[in-house]
Amino acid sequence: MTSPMLSTPRGTNVLTDPAPEASPSSRASGAWVDLLALVLSLVLVALLLFDPAGRTPQPASAFLFAVFVPGWTAQRLLGARLGLLTLYTSFVLSISFWMILGLALVVTDVFDGWVDAIGIAVALISAAASASMLVSHRNDLRLPSVGRVERPSLASFFIATVSVVLGAILVTIGITRSPNEGFGSVGLAPDLSLFYWAGLVIISSGFVILQARASNWAWMNLGALVVVLHGLPGFLEDHPRFNVAWIHTGFVDHIATDGSLLPGLDARFNWAGFFSGAATVQRLAETESVLWLARFAPVFYGLLSIVAVYLLAQRIGSTRRQSIAAAAVFTTLNWVGQDYLSPQATAFVLYMGLVLILLTYLPQHPREWIRRWLHTETLGATGREGWPAVLGVAACYIVVVAIIVSHQLTPGIMLSAATLLVIVGAVRVRVLPLFILVAFLVWVSYGADRYWIGHFDQITGSVGNINELLGRNVGERAVSNQSGRTFVLASRIGLALAVWASAVLGLLLGWWRHRTSIVLVCLFVAPFPMLLLQPYGGEMVLRVYLFTLPAAAVVLARVPSLLNQPSRRLTTATPWIAVAAILAVLLPLFVVARFGNESFEAFSEADVELAELLYASAPDGSMVFVNSQQAILYAERVEAVRFRDLPRGTAGERVEKLTEFLDRGPVFVMLSESQARDGEVVSGLNKGWMNELREDLLATGRFHVVGQRGDGVLMEFRLP
Amino acid sequence: MSVDWLMSAWLGVPLAVAAFVLLFIWEAQIVTVRRSPMTLKVGAILTSLTLIGLIVNRFVALT
Numbered sequence: 001m002t003s004p005m006l007s008t009p010r011g012t013n014v015l016t017d018p019a020p021e022a023s024p025s026s027r028a029s030g031a032w033v034d035l036l037a038l039v040l041s042l043v044l045v046a047l048l049l050f051d052p053a054g055r056t057p058q059p060a061s062a063f064l065f066a067v068f069v070p071g072w073t074a075q076r077l078l079g080a081r082l083g084l085l086t087l088y089t090s091f092v093l094s095i096s097f098w099m100i101l102g103l104a105l106v107v108t109d110v111f112d113g114w115v116d117a118i119g120i121a122v123a124l125i126s127a128a129a130s131a132s133m134l135v136s137h138r139n140d141l142r143l144p145s146v147g148r149v150e151r152p153s154l155a156s157f158f159i160a161t162v163s164v165v166l167g168a169i170l171v172t173i174g175i176t177r178s179p180n181e182g183f184g185s186v187g188l189a190p191d192l193s194l195f196y197w198a199g200l201v202i203i204s205s206g207f208v209i210l211q212a213r214a215s216n217w218a219w220m221n222l223g224a225l226v227v228v229l230h231g232l233p234g235f236l237e238d239h240p241r242f243n244v245a246w247i248h249t250g251f252v253d254h255i256a257t258d259g260s261l262l263p264g265l266d267a268r269f270n271w272a273g274f275f276s277g278a279a280t281v282q283r284l285a286e287t288e289s290v291l292w293l294a295r296f297a298p299v300f301y302g303l304l305s306i307v308a309v310y311l312l313a314q315r316i317g318s319t320r321r322q323s324i325a326a327a328a329v330f331t332t333l334n335w336v337g338q339d340y341l342s343p344q345a346t347a348f349v350l351y352m353g354l355v356l357i358l359l360t361y362l363p364q365h366p367r368e369w370i371r372r373w374l375h376t377e378t379l380g381a382t383g384r385e386g387w388p389a390v391l392g393v394a395a396c397y398i399v400v401v402a403i404i405v406s407h408q409l410t411p412g413i414m415l416s417a418a419t420l421l422v423i424v425g426a427v428r429v430r431v432l433p434l435f436i437l438v439a440f441l442v443w444v445s446y447g448a449d450r451y452w453i454g455h456f457d458q459i460t461g462s463v464g465n466i467n468e469l470l471g472r473n474v475g476e477r478a479v480s481n482q483s484g485r486t487f488v489l490a491s492r493i494g495l496a497l498a499v500w501a502s503a504v505l506g507l508l509l510g511w512w513r514h515r516t517s518i519v520l521v522c523l524f525v526a527p528f529p530m531l532l533l534q535p536y537g538g539e540m541v542l543r544v545y546l547f548t549l550p551a552a553a554v555v556l557a558r559v560p561s562l563l564n565q566p567s568r569r570l571t572t573a574t575p576w577i578a579v580a581a582i583l584a585v586l587l588p589l590f591v592v593a594r595f596g597n598e599s600f601e602a603f604s605e606a607d608v609e610l611a612e613l614l615y616a617s618a619p620d621g622s623m624v625f626v627n628s629q630q631a632i633l634y635a636e637r638v639e640a641v642r643f644r645d646l647p648r649g650t651a652g653e654r655v656e657k658l659t660e661f662l663d664r665g666p667v668f669v670m671l672s673e674s675q676a677r678d679g680e681v682v683s684g685l686n687k688g689w690m691n692e693l694r695e696d697l698l699a700t701g702r703f704h705v706v707g708q709r710g711d712g713v714l715m716e717f718r719l720p
Numbered sequence: 721m722s723v724d725w726l727m728s729a730w731l732g733v734p735l736a737v738a739a740f741v742l743l744f745i746w747e748a749q750i751v752t753v754r755r756s757p758m759t760l761k762v763g764a765i766l767t768s769l770t771l772i773g774l775i776v777n778r779f780v781a782l783t
Contacts, residue, residue, distance in 0.1 A: 362751055389751040397744060431747040431764070435740065438768050442736040445775040446729045453782050 030082035031140040034133040037072050040065045041127035044284065048120050059292050062285035065123065070094045073126045076133050078391060085360060088307050092353030093395065095277065095346060096402035102276030103405050105259075107447075111279070112259035119284045156215035163206025164224045170199030171228045175235050181604040185484030185681045188232065188595035189588060197588075200228060204583050207328065212576045214321045222306060222328055229331065229587075230302040230339065233595065239603045240294035243630055243674075245340040246603075248275070250634040253289045255279035262639055263450035270448035273406030274343035289635075290341070297341040301349060305339075305550075306331055308352035313554045315359045316517045319561075326557035330549055332586050333499055335492060335593035336542045347403050347410035348546060354399045354414065358427045359519060361392030366518045367425035374511060376518040383428065393429065400436055404443050409530065409540070411440045413547050417526035424518050485681055488596030491589055496545050502559075503552035509562045510555070517558075523551035600630045600678035606710025607672045611635060613707045613714055614670055621665035625658065625717075627693070630678035631670060651696040658702075658717050667717040669697065673710050727778045732771065739767040 044065045047058045071093030072086075080086045101118070105111040134141070174196025183191055207221035233241045240246065251268065255261065256279035263269045282290045306327035313323035339345045361384045366376050384392055404411050419433040444452065503524060510516045527547035531540055560575060611632035618624060620640035625647075626633065633643045646669060647657035661667050676690040694713055697703050703715040725731055742764035749756040 386752060390748045393744065393747050393751055397740075397747075428751045429747055430750050431743050434768060435743045435747070438736070438739055438743070438771060441772060441775045442732065445778050446732050446736075449778075449782070452779075 030076075031134060031137040033072065033082060033087075034076065034130045034137065035141065037069045038127055038130035038134060040069055041123045041130060045120060045123045045127060047286075048116065048123070048284070059285040059287050063281060063293065065126075066098055066281045066284060067091055067094050069126045069130075070097050070122060073129045073133075077129055084307060085311055085356060088304065088311060089353055089357065089395070091304060092350055092399060096350060096399050098280050099273035099277035099346075099402045099406055100398070102255075102278075102280045103273045106255060106261060106272065106276045106279075109259070111255065111276070115259075115280055115283050119280065153215070153217075156210055156213055156217040159206055159209055159213075160215070160217035160220040163202050163209075164220050167199040167201075167203035167206070167224060168228070170195045170202065172199075172235075174199055175232075178236060180237050181602060183599045183602065185482050185599055186488055186592060186596060187598040188236070189591045192591070196228075200225075200587055201584075203228065204587060205580065208576055208580050208583065211321055211325060211579070212573075216320070216324075218321075218324050222324060222331065223303065225328070226302040226306060226331055227299055229590065229594070230298040230334075231296055232591075233598065233602065234295040234299065237602050238605055239608050240291055241598070241602045242294075242337075242340050243601070243633060244342065245294040245297070246291070246632050247634045248278075248341055248343075249289045249291045249294060250636060250638045251275045252278040252282055253636065254638040256282040258639070263448075265638065265642075267408075267451045268343070270451040271343065271406055271408055271443075273402060274346050277406075278341075291635075294341045297345065298337075298339040301339040301345045302331065302334070304349050305334070305352070308349070308356065309550045309553055311356050312352070312359070312523075312550055313557060315356065315363075316519050316554065318554060318558060322557045322561065323554075326554040329556050330553040332583070332590050333495060333553065334546070334549055335495060335590055336546050337594060337597070338542060338546050343407040344410065344543065347407040350399050350403050351410055351414055351417075351547070352550065354396055354403075355417065355523065357392055357395050357399070358418075358421065358429065358432075361389060362396075362428040364425060364428045370424045370518055374516045374518055374521070376516045389428070396429070396432065397435065400432075401439060404436070404439050405447065409543055410547075411436060412530050412533065413527045413543075415440065416529055417523055420522035420526055421519070424522060426519050426522065482681060482684060485596075488592055491593045491596070495589065495593055496541075499545075499552050499556075500548065503548070503555045506552075506555035506559045506562070509559065513562050515558075515562065517555075520551045520555055524548050524555070599681050600674050602674070603632060604673050604710060606712050607632060607674050610670065610672050610707075610709040610712040610714060613709060614668065615641065617706050617714065617716075618668055619666055622668055623661050623665060624668045624670050626670050626672075627675045627690070628678045628683075630674045631672045632674075651700050654697070655700050655702050655717075659719075662717070662719060668706070669703065669715045669717060670712070671715075672712040676711055726774060727781055732774055732778075735767060735771050735774070739764065739771050742767055 040061055043061045044058065047061065051058075068090050071090035074093060075086055075090060102111070102115070105114055105118070174193040177193035177195060178188075179191050203221055203224050207218055207225065210218035210221060248268075251266070251272075252275050255272070255275055261269045261272050268275070278290050278293070281293075309330045310323045310327045313326040314320075318326065338348070363383045365371070366374075370376060383389065400414065403414060415433060415436045418429075418436055421427045422430060422433055507516065507521060507524070527544040531544055533540075614624065615636050618641050620637065622641050624633075624641060624643050625645070626643055627646045629645075634641075647654050649657075658667055658669075671690050671694060679685040679689050680687055690711065694715075697715065698705070702720060703717055706714040706716050708714075742760065746756055746760055746764045749760070
């Protein structure tokens with residue numbers, strides 16, 4: 001039932017897509033999603049209640065329930081109908097819900113005792129609500145008719161299916177014929193079988209053909225592209241990649257098992273919303289960790305991102321074909337690798353949700369002076385009035401809080417974007433920037449004080465220091481003495497600069513044609529001030545690139561229509577051949593830039609076995625020294641087994657410094673294959689440097705070899 | 721007189737909740753095109769500024 005309080009005078013309801021009326025088929029599909037939500041809720045309740053020992057694996061049902069069902073159910077109760085935005089905001093609101101709830105349980109010290117009961121309660125409420133919706137809409141539960149599919153649509157369906165299936169088969173063969181470890185300094189690209197590339201060509205060719213036919217079936221090829229591009233290491237490698245993803249699973253596991261934070265151990269525990277939310281998923285899934293999420297997290301985030309970019313393009317008035325093209329541009333240019341299991345990847349999805357809610361429910365025509373000076377286009381829809389608008393504001397504020405308690409950088413970008421949108425008058429909200437600022441300061445002051453007390457100067461020392469910021473963000477990231485590595489770094493810098501330059505040209509072209517989208521200008525410009533604040537370990541430029549990319553992708557997808565006069569539509573083959581040529585260059589470049597670190601960011605079987613040996617050997621209170629952070633660290637017993645960088649100097653100097661730690665507990669040195677490759681590729685050390693280091697250390701007579709796995713070794717440091 | 725309580729979360733958090741509620745109500749009034757009472761605007765701004773002042777004081781005192 002829809003509350004009359006939630007309806008606008010025109011009868012539309014809150015948190016629905018802008019379409020004035022849902023078609024019969026979409027109403028039916030909404031009921032089918034209710035059925036899915038009901039099934040997911042009931043399965044989870046049954047597993048939690050009747051299999052408390054967790055014998056039945058339930059990660060899939062727990063994950064799908066957690067990331068989708070609460071948000072979907074809440075929106076349906078408020079009268080939402082099916083639409084792409086409703087589906088996307090279901091993910092955004094569900095994830096926000098668990099992040100805020102999980103953190104609230106942790107900081108009030110009741111996580112361990114309450115989280116299971118709350119999980120069951122949420123699942124039961126969702127089941128009851130979904131059942132209620134199904135009863136209300138039982139007549140809509142019918143299969144869509146296929147009898148009226150037109151011939152062009154059938155042909156497009158055939159092209160999409162054949163290209164995706166054939167491409168997937170070739171990609172699968174290619175992956176089985178490619179090595180799964182021991183990659184060179186250029187990463188995955190040179191080692192991939194030709195079958196993989198052939199599959200990629202077929203899927204992307206199908207995409208171009210379907211785009212030329214303006215078919216919605218291009219979505220199928222785009223989804224396949226996300227899977228085969230961003231999921232490549234997940235399919236290829238034996239273990240989840242990237243040390244930080246492993247660290248995050250360790251943090252999540254600590255919260256899931258202990259119910260507490262360790263703000264003194266790592267700054268990230270001061271923004272623990274994501275970790276607390278993921279810990280609730282781990283508890284609902286009854287698994288030992290969430291490492292099972294890490295392998296294909298980039299695919300999950302990639303699929304959500306293309307939907308967000310598509311919706312953004314639609315909101316600023318792009319055609320459907322341009323919107324799908326924008327999503328494809330985003331996919332093939334998102335090389336920054338910030339989509340692993342992490343707070344920032346989740347915060348990016350939420351940030352896009354916030355932008356979409358603002359632009360869909362609370363848009364307005366920009367101010368007169370902006371329209372006159374910038375030759376702006378206006379947003380098509382009028383948004384929502386009355387209670388639906390208030391609920392839109394509430395959704396925005398919930399997402400803002402979830403972002404602020406989960407990530408350090410995204411609030412700054414969010415504040416910048418919201419302020420710009422308010423200044424130009426593209427949205428109806430006015431107080432949101434002040435709310436973001438106050439909420440951020442409150443969290444930093446009271447929730448993250450362990451982070452900044454004592455080293456405030458260190459955090460703020462770089463503000464406005466252009467030389468240091470440039471050096472850390474660009475200089476240190478662009479230098480290597482290896483030709484392969486140099487090529488990878490050059491491809492990244494080249495792609496980033498090309499995207500930013502093209503986007504600026506696209507915006508200027510829009511201004512020239514009197515079709516500037518002020519929203520895109522705001523979203524593109526908003527992240528750049530962050531570059532002046534903090535180097536963030538030299539990674540700030542990557543984050544800025546990621547957050548500018550949605551707007552840049554939409555701008556780039558609109559360029560062909562800005563270049564063409566209305567009389568010269570894209571009806572000839574020439575522009576599509578050009579698109580295919582661009583893709584032919586872009587896809588290999590993407591693989592080089594995206595997976596160029598794979599030589600040291602991937603973990604071999606020996607790396608994983610060495611980490612298992614470490615955790616089997618190191619008692620609580622151990623300190624483990626590593627030559628670089630490119631290893632499996634903090635994957636288990638986060639509080640009990642700590643890691644530090646191995647002191648520099650001669651073997652004797654290292655021994656002297658390590659001796660200082662012996663009175664605090666057992667001391668280990670772990671040298672893994674991933675560290676060996678990191679030294680060779682990133683630091684430019686000679687091949688075999690790690691063996692030399694090991695021999696030097698052993699020659700001091702103070703080290704005992706606990707075990708060796710591949711080229712890696714675990715040694716215990718002892719008194720003479 | 722000790723001013724430790726000025727820096728404690730016992731003062732800051734309730735003030736933050738009050739500020740968030742007032743800001744939300746103000747925003748709700750704006751998006752529904754209703755005339756916001758002056759007391760609401762002044763209350764929201766004063767609460768927010770007081771909170772920001774407390775936070776800045778805390779930053780200065782603890783760093």
